[in-house]
Amino acid sequence: MTVLQRSDRVTYPHRRHTHLESRPAARRRRFAHGEPLVLLAPALLLVGLFAGFPLVRSVWFAFNDVNPFQGVTGFTGVDNFVDTVTGPDFGTYVGNTLLWTFGAVGLQLVFGLVGALLLNSRFPLRGVYRGLAMIPWATPSVLVALMWMWILDPNHGILNKALLATGVIDKPVALLSQTSTALPTLIVIDVWQGIPLFAVMILAALQAVPPELKEAAAMDGAGRLGVFRHVVVPAILPTVLITTVLRLIWTANYIDLPFILTGGGPGDASTTLALQSYVTAYKGGAFGEGASYAVMQAAVLAVLVVMYVRMTRKAESA
Amino acid sequence: MTTPVKAFGRAAQGVALIGWLAVILGPYLIMLATSVTPNDVLTRSGASLVPAEVSFAAYGELLTGTSFLSYLRNSLVVAAIAVPLTLAVGTGAAIALSRFDFPGRQAVMTGVLVAQLLPAVLLVISLQGQLRTFGLLDSRLGLALVHAAFATPFATWLLKGFLDSIPKELEEAGRIDGASSWQVIRLLILPLLGPGLVAAGTYVFILTWNEFLYALTFTASDATRTLPVGLQLFIGEYQIRWDLLTAGGVLAVVPVILGFLLVQKRLVAGLSAGAVKG
DSSP states (O other), rough: GGGGGGGHHOSSSSHHHHHHHHHHHHHHHHHHTTHHHHHHHHHHHHHIIIHHHHHHHHHHHEEEEEEETTTEEETTTHHHHHHHHHHHTTTHHHHHHHHHHHHHHHHHHHHHHHHHHHHHSSOOTTHHHHHTTTTHHHHHHHHHHHHHHHHOTTTOHHHHHHHHTTTTTSSSOGGSTTTTTHHHHHHHHHHHHHHHHHHHHHHHHHSSHHHHHHHHHHHOOHHHHIIIIIIIIHHHHHHHHHHHHHHHHHHOOHHHHHHTTTTTTTTTTTOOHHHHHHHHHTTTTOOHHHHHHHHHHHHHHHHHHHHHHHHHHHHHHH | OOOHOOOOOOHHHHHHHHHHHHHHHHHHHHHHHHHTOOHHHHHHHOSSSSSSSSSOOHHHHHHHHSHHHHHHHHHHHHHHHHHHHHHHHHHHHHHHHHOOOOOOOOHHHHHHHHHOOOOOHHHHHHHHHHHHHHHHHHOHHHHHHHHHHHHHHHHHHHHHHHHTTTHHHHHHHHHHOOOOHHHHHIIIIGGGGGHHHHHHHHHHHHHHHHHHHHHHHHSSSTTTOOOOHHHHHHHTTTTTTTHHHHHHHHHHHHHHHHHHHHHHHHHHHHHHHHHHHH
């Protein structure tokens, strides 16, 4: 959902700077009264209290033994990390996380690009179509899970009925409870929900490509494919990259669908690091160990966060 | 030569557009059809796109025989606290970032970006104990505060973008006429912020209405559980009552779809309109 904010930065690149340069005196005067502090304080307090502080404390938990009711019961250094990494299934969790994250985001990127090109072409009722296409974005994850659970239901679901009727299969398949299909099925469902946002983000970038640029390239003899490759692709690349990085971070941390649909199973066939973190903390009552999974993943994702902030800055000042 | 090629392109485009829409809306239509199919028909012959008989019995049972209404009320209460709170603190922060220069402004901007990427799955672990200490565990106010903190960075960003696009000439004039900063904000900025607040408010509403992980972890009774948590419990509880489950799904999704469709032009076009200008 946060992907939406990208557009502001991409779309108003020059504004703040013009503003700053045109009236430096005014800005300095405003600073003298301390209004920014008063204006910012409530937001900082709220976010600090319910996001900043818990973050720091959760990281601290990863280095301690933590009882759900008594809190921290003893500093254990890196023991939690050693335990999680040397656990017999750690490799499976990492593999699942990579497949889930890159699989889902990769497919969303490809289909989102195609969708954006489709949405960018002319056709009747385009505005209405665009609104309808975005509906999955606004749908609760629990409901997405519920709808697909019903579609995939082995006994009465519509997919199995259709496949049986057409003779593709001869007995019902339970896609979510087979080791080989559970995670891929979850990925498909996540892709279904994630495509619209990618499409709309790329669409915004496509519409920002100046038509004169495309015309000039066409006049210089570039074919349609040439215009796309040399004019359109470079123009939308920053948006595509930023959206992709953002979605990678989000998807790696997103556990709603596997939690509701498979619980990470069968066995741990669809358990990602983030899901295992939650399950360890809440089903196993081991908050410290649970936190250590999430901290490790966050440390890796921090690289992406830095990339994201840098790219955003670049897009803003470009 | 070009005409058949063009006609083929048009046909391919049409097929792709219809296919995509079918894939997007199909699950919702199946859910709607199932919710009005009598349960005995469902257990006999399973799902179908066009129900043989139509019955609203599932809706009746859902509203009178389950805790659905209580979940609905809780979701509304949480949203009624979280949305105005987020808009209030977000507006303040957005004005500070859009209209003032101050030391640490860059740091705050970076903080706004990074705060949107914090993993809920990590925060949730220590937030539970923290809420218990505050007496806010298993409370709608507690959940609303967490949702508001979660939504504030993006709301701030959205509102800041909106403010940046409002011309500052009027404020300049106001200042020259001797208005204080607070007067400028109250009389000249806030009245223009309406459309931005509607878009940001809708976003916060969708977020808090849909949020699952925090709600699941921080609520423990029917007096506090929100709709997503309630629906998830239903999945376990009424496993073979798909008429009931889908009816709950339909009722839960209608408010967000309506809200979204009402402002989608502003939310979505807000992106692309800026893009065209930029």
